[in-house]
Amino acid sequence: MTVAYLGADIFDGATRHASSALVAEGGRVAAIVPPSELGPDVATVRLDGGLLAPGFVDIQVNGGGGVLFNEAPDVEGIRAICAAHARFGSTALLPTVITDRPEVTFAAIEAVEAAMRGGVPGCAGIHVEGPFLSVARKGAHDPALIRRMNDADLEALCASRVRPFLLTVAPESVTAAQISALAAAGIRVSLGHTDASYETAHRAFAAGASCVTHLFNAMSQLGNREPGLVGAALDAPDVWCGFIPDGHHVHPAALGAALRAKRGPRTLIAVTDAMPTVGSPRDVFELNGREARRENGRLTLADGTLAGSDLSMIGALHYLVRTLGFDLEEALRLCSTHAAEFLGLAATHGRLGPGSRADMVWIDEALELKGVWIGGTPVALG
Template identity: 80%
Template sequence: MTTAFVGADIFDGETRRSGLALVVEGERVAALLPEAELGPDMGVERLDGGLLAPGFVDIQVNGGGGVLFNDAPSVEGIRAITAAHARFGSTALLPTVITDRPAVTFAAIRAAEEALAQEVPGCLGIHVEGPFLSVARKGAHDPALIRRMEAADLQALCETRVRPLLLTVAPESVSDEQIAALAAAGIRVSLGHTDTSCERAAAAFAAGASCVTHLFNAMSQLGNREPGLVGAALDSPDVWCGFIPDGHHVHPAALGAALRAKRGSCRMIAVTDAMPTVGSDADVFELNGRTARRENGRLTLADGTLAGSDLSMIGALRYLAGPLGLPLEEALRLCSTHAAAFLGLSATNGRLGAGSRADMVWLDAALDLKGVWIGGERVRQ
């Protein structure tokens, strides 16, 4: 079936364009062309103004719709999480399993593999965050489950078939040789939950680590004599940085400085680090046997430690284009185009053009979602 979407401006991932129709054939975009060139028999969906943009791509989603991936490492769990976030414009995401027992971690990986085989809408692969982290920067991860990577772990991870697979590790628990082997196996290695030095982080990047997980949070900070992981990431133009734009995890001045520092390479990615509360009325959930609560938009453990976020990607976009003051086009790229590029999926995701997936969001002037499509199918909101 071929449908032409008309009546809204189109952001194609690079620029905002007016007066064009977006032609969708099945799951893909066939063309962007002037409305006058549409054939007389073509189906038309007329939109009432606003902006059509690429669907959001989120590389760090722990849960949603009342479901925590660690507690439901199954296709059904992934389906519930992707469906919850689709209502907020995330048309593609990496379900994220945090530090846990090996049985849970590898059940989650197998679930992601099966979800991809079943073409579960919105599932791109998997993000494994831990357990090879640093207790000193554990954040909300259970310190009893954090450990060093052993040879058997490396072999098992390299033998997985899910790609993209994003793996967050700390240099304290994973050697440069192991990072190189993981990268050679097609796994994207990210540094996070680490107290590493700037020099040690630079060595991990040279070995094959290509990203930093939630910049500024749970990592060594930028100092004048020891720049830490923050300094190493900002000083490395080829390194991608995920960040949580919710107004709680990172001060806007720090985030603004990081965005300016990385502006030349544009390797910044908005993530939600979302927990089960997104798309759910429940304000309380369990995290490795500990209680986390939602209050005033923050999720915390009993000791006040931030426990992921209550952020959706439409919320991230509003924060970036609102309080942070970014141009809308830049904010949209941070929420979609950059993540797709990092995952090597620019041909299909994060843009609207011939051959791309028809994953789209329709926004009004207030940045309210008026429609979401995954593979050309409209999502019920």
Template identity: 65%
Template sequence: MSTFALTGAAVFDGETVREGVAVVVSDGLVEAVCRRDGLPRDVERRHLDGGLIAPGFVDIQVNGGGGVLLNDMPTVEGVRRICEAHRRFGSTALLPTVITDRPEVTYAAIDAVGEAMRLGVPGCVGIHVEGPFIAKARKGAHDPALIRPMTEAELKRLLATTVRPLLLTVAPESVSDDQIRRLAAAGIIVSLGHSDADFATAASAFHAGARCGTHLFNAMSPLGHREPGLVGAILDDPEVWCGIIADGHHVHPTSIATALRAKRGSGKVLAITDAMSTVGVEEDVFELNGRRVTRRAGRLTLDDGTLAGSDLTMIDAVRYLRDVVGLPMAEVLCMASLYPAQFLDDASRGRLVPGARADLVWIDAGGRLGRVWLGGGLR
């Protein structure tokens, strides 16, 4: 692959926005971010018309896209189509997510992601298994008939998996602290979600090795004045990360802003989409575990009105956090790229520094996604 320099736009390098610089890409990696007037004369220049170059987005919770749900197509092709759909909206790395289902579906999805990673399917960097070991009291759109406690046999089957990163959402009501310890010791990232646990139970699970909260505020015990709940446990622990769905439907913008101010531990809140199959396609109706989900004005619901994932893309989340919540663009971009890369312990993404993957997005002056590069190649 030839060496080239991207010029004409400001650059967010993962920490700060820099003016008057260029991003030099060589063999799929970032070679340098340097002053434009210091570029060698023989380097090919690819000029952009203002705007901002930033690291590609990293999304840890993607149920589907491009007309595909991972639960319905737990295959390499299903993974590929989901990644392709979201790459159009700036997500250059993601965790395909399988929600509560029958064991054969869950493990087919895990195997498919493992094979996709082996084959180098662009953008697939691990898997998120959300359920079935959650609480029926906070099931959200998960099928209650498929929710169950974690048995010793299912624990051992998870421990035998080799796909990493493997993010596993559980509820402390369905998974014991000892099981969490064993999962964490095997390199599985345990997240608490779809849970009605009280503060003490949640804090104990975090002490046992859980280190994330799944879609903060949604499908979890709320922050109360006498009982802080799971929300309070997540916000109080400086070592705990959490995702948040910034789509205007799942969480009020004031709640997002308040949570960001209250969260102990800097850089621990991640922008996620929790996206479903509707992203990138025109079809407004699909099935989830045999139940109808309908998209109306960007909102996905079951027939009873329950929210069922989102129609969100990462570039839309970026704009919402900047324009509606009022966050500085640099912090928003960290939430969309640097912080999730750090959460996954992936030093190759989230920053534009020498040796990093040349996974890039160009956001024009109006906040629209202009171009996406994956490994230095324009997508």
């Protein structure tokens, strides 16, 4: 079936089109054309102003809709998490399993493979965050479960057929040779939860690490004589940086300065690091047997440690525009296009052009979400 979307401006990921129609066929974008070129038999969806843009792509989602991926590492858990975030505009995401026992980690990987094979809407790959981290920068990860990577881990990870596959590690718990082997197998290696020095970080980048997980948080900081991982990430033009724009994880002045300072074009990615509270009235959940609580939009363990976020991607867009002062189109790229490029999905995600998926968000002038489509199928927002 051919459907044309009319009445809103269209942002295709690079250019804004006024007085145009987006034509979709079979869940894919066919063209963006003047309305006068539409045939008489084309079905139309009329939008009342606002902007039609690529659906959001989130590379770090621990949970949503009351479900934590670590507690439900199965297809139904993935389905629930994806459905919860779709209501906030995330049309593609990486379910993220944090530090846990090996059986949980590998069950999560197998579940994502099954979910992708079964076409679960929104499931685009996996992010494994830990357990190969540094206890010194553990954040909310259980230190009892953090460990070094061994040969069996490396073999099992490289054998996984899930792609995209994002793996967060600390150089303290993996070797340069292991990073190289992971990257050669097509796994995107990110540095995080680490006290690595600037020089150590650059050695890991040279070995094949290509990203940094939630910039500033749980990592060595930018100092005047030791730039740390923050400085290394900002200084490396080919290294991508995920960041959490929620006002709790990083001070807006620090985040704004870092985003302006980052070397390299299009290497910044807004992420949510979302927990089960997103899309749920549930204020309390368990994280490796420890209680985490939501208060005033902030998630913490009993000792005050931040435990992920209560952020959605539409909330991230609001923060980027309203608090950090980003242009709307650049903020949309930070929430969608850049992540798709990093994951190698730019042909199908993060843009609206011939051959891309009809994964779309419709936002009004107040930046409120008015509609979401995944593969041309509307998502119920209620």
